[in-house]
Amino acid sequence: MENFSGNSNLDSSVTGNGAPASTTGSLIRALTASLDRATLGGLYLSNPVNIRYLTGFTGSYARLFVPTSKDSDPILFTDGRYRDQATTQLREYGAERVRIDPKGSLNELPERLSSLVTTLSQPTLGVEERSITWSELEMVRQAVGAKIEIKSASHSVEELRKRKKPEEIAQLRRAATIGDLALAAVIEQLPQGHSERTIARLLDNTMLDLGADAPSFETIVASGPRAAMPHARPSDRTITRGDLVVIDFGATVNGYHSDCTRTFAIGTPNESHAAVLKAVVEAQRLGVSLLAPTISCATIDRSVREALNENGLGSYFTHGLGHGIGLEIHEAPWLHGRSGDVLEPSMVVTIEPGVYLPGDCGVRIEDSLVVTETGYEVLTKAPKDWIID
Numbered sequence: 304m305e306n307f308s309g310n311s312n313l314d315s316s317v318t319g320n321g322a323p324a325s326t327t328g329s330l331i332r333a334l335t336a337s338l339d340r341a342t343l344g345g346l347y348l349s350n351p352v353n354i355r356y357l358t359g360f361t362g363s364y365a366r367l368f369v370p371t372s373k374d375s376d377p378i379l380f381t382d383g384r385y386r387d388q389a390t391t392q393l394r395e396y397g398a399e400r401v402r403i404d405p406k407g408s409l410n411e412l413p414e415r416l417s418s419l420v421t422t423l424s425q426p427t428l429g430v431e432e433r434s435i436t437w438s439e440l441e442m443v444r445q446a447v448g449a450k451i452e453i454k455s456a457s458h459s460v461e462e463l464r465k466r467k468k469p470e471e472i473a474q475l476r477r478a479a480t481i482g483d484l485a486l487a488a489v490i491e492q493l494p495q496g497h498s499e500r501t502i503a504r505l506l507d508n509t510m511l512d513l514g515a516d517a518p519s520f521e522t523i524v525a526s527g528p529r530a531a532m533p534h535a536r537p538s539d540r541t542i543t544r545g546d547l548v549v550i551d552f553g554a555t556v557n558g559y560h561s562d563c564t565r566t567f568a569i570g571t572p573n574e575s576h577a578a579v580l581k582a583v584v585e586a587q588r589l590g591v592s593l594l595a596p597t598i599s600c601a602t603i604d605r606s607v608r609e610a611l612n613e614n615g616l617g618s619y620f621t622h623g624l625g626h627g628i629g630l631e632i633h634e635a636p637w638l639h640g641r642s643g644d645v646l647e648p649s650m651v652v653t654i655e656p657g658v659y660l661p662g663d664c665g666v667r668i669e670d671s672l673v674v675t676e677t678g679y680e681v682l683t684k685a686p687k688d689w690i691i692d
Contacts, residue, residue, distance in 0.1 A: 327397045330357055330463060331369070331377060337459055338371045344423030345370040346456050347416070347443060350434040352630050353460040354379070355558065359396025360389050366412065367401075372424045377401045380412060413446040420447045429456025458635075465627060465635050466649045471559060472673055475629065475651055478515070478561035479671055479682035481554040485509040486565065486685045493542055493691045494569050499524040502550070503537040510554045519553030519560040519632050530566070530665030533622055533657060544570040547580070547664045553632065560632045562653050563683040564669035567691045579658050579666050580689050582614040587668040590624060590654040594672060594679040600624075600642040600652075607656050608640070616658045625653040628671055650674045651682070 334357070338346055348354050348367040355361055357369075357377070362385035369377040379401050381389050389403050404415060420428060428447055430440060432455045444453055467475070489506045497505075503522040510518060525535035526546040535549075542548055551564040566583070568576060590607045604624040611617040623639030628651050636644035638652060646652070655669030668687060673680040 327357070327359075328400060331400055333463055334369060334459060335371050335373070337462065338369070338429060338456070339424075341429070341454075341456065341459070342425055343371060343427050343429045343454060343456060344425035344451075345372075345420070346429040346431075346459060347435075348431055348460070349439065350431045350460070353431070353464075356460060356464055356630060358398045358401050359392045360385070361392060361558070362388055365389075368416070368419055370419070370423060372422065375422055378404050378415075378419070380404045380415070413442055416443060416446040417448070420451050423451070426450055427452045427454055429454050429459060431457050431460075433457045461635050464629060465644075466647060467629060467651050467673070468649075471629060472649070472651065474557050474559035475561065475671065475673075476682055478519075478554045478556040478559055479563070479684070481510055481513045481515050481556065482552060482561045482563050483683060483685045484513055485515075485554070486550070486552070486563070490567065490691060493548060493567060494544070496541060496543075498539045498541055499526055499529070499537040499548075500539055502542065503552075506550070506552055510552075513554075515554035515556060516558075517555045519555050519562060523549065523551035523564075525549045525665065526569075528662050528664070531659040531661050531663060532665065533659060533667070542569060545573070547572065547576055547666060549665050549667050551667065551669065558630050560628055560630075561683060562628050562632060562655075562669060562671050563685060564655055564657075564667045565685055565687060566666045566668060566689070568689045569691055571690060576664055576666075577689075578614070579616065579660070579664065582611060582616055583656055583658050583666045583668055584687060584689075586610045586656045587654055587670070590656060591670060591672065591679065591681070594646065594652070594654070594674055596646055596648050596674060596676065598646050600636055600638040600644040600646065601640055603654075604638050604640050604642070607654075611656065611658065619658045619660055620656055621659060622657065625655050625669075627652050646674045648674055648676050 346369045354365050354367045366380040488509050503524040507518050524537045526542045526548045529535050530549045546569045548567045553561040586607050593603045625638035627634040627636045651673050657667030659665040671682040
């Protein structure tokens with residue numbers, strides 16, 4: 304792996320924590336405008352990913368209070384463990400409008416919230432119901448009192464995160480490049496009699512050697528009949544000749560993720576396996592070709608399923624076609640048959656059709672892509688050659 308430790312092919316211009324530093328003020332303005340349209344006087348954030356997106360703070364404990372009023376600044380609550388870190392990261396991120404509360408522990412929050420809500424432009428406060436616990440919600444209710452109505456605002460920041468800034472796309476591009484280089488370094492080991500677990504460990508370590516902060520998720524290496532499980536965890540099963548091997552992996556760079564899946568045949572595949580491989584590759588190519596602004600995600604999902612149906616494989620495609628990717632490995636927009644999302648420029652999504660034949664094999668091909676003004680840019684460029692001898 305030492306031969307792959309150089310980063311000469313990576314975008315070295317991207318530094319820091321993935322911050323769109325020059326646009327942080329505009330993010331806060333866009334958020335407060337959306338809150339105002341939703342008749343919310345402010346937003347109480349408990350989702351650490353959304354707090355990072357708005358402030359640059361990466362500590363394990365934080366809450367953020369964002370008032371709608373232009374005369375009031377957002378306030379970050381953390382504790383003594385993170386006081387210096389928060390100060391540094393907010394400054395580096397360009398989050399000048401965000402103030403750090405001097406009494407930021409949970410013990411002080413009720414009193415501080417009780418005071419802060421008196422300045423709200425409207426007697427309503429949004430909370431992120433998908434991330435707040437019942438006990439914390441009750442604490443907020445008691446702190447703000449009966450005169451302030453609590454409303455769900457779970458998608459307020461997620462809507463902003465759908466469309467990536469250039470700085471974010473640069474991070475995602477770098478993460479994808481690390482993944483591509485790591486896979487190239489590891490695939491020659493597939494026919495060498497290693498276990499799934501060994502290959503997964505080699506791939507993870509290579510991504511780290513290339514500069515990833517961590518794998519994006521637990522790397523999937525599934526061979527033979529185990530490849531029919533879409534989220535199989537690597538096992539001690541030895542990869543053998545005649546297997547199809549699904550490898551689903553990604554790298555994290557400054558909080559931003561890549562996501563890529565390739566399926567390989569160890570030796571020449573039999574006729575049945577070759578047919579499934581060909582059908583999935585063609586379906587994935589079709590899905591990618593449809594990416595463009597104004598196209599609904601449900602339409603793309605439906606088109607890919609119809610292509611697999613024509614090959615008699617549609618019933619074996621058991622999950623959504625794809626998802627957004629960014630600070631989370633799975634985030635909006637969502638590509639499935641019931642999705643209401645419509646693609647826009649600067650969205651970053653995956654296209655990942657799969658076919659899973661129980662007791663026999665599985666095939667999945669996935670790329671991460673940026674939607675552009677005229678189409679798309681492929682971020683994950685690893686070859687899709689099937690056969691590894």
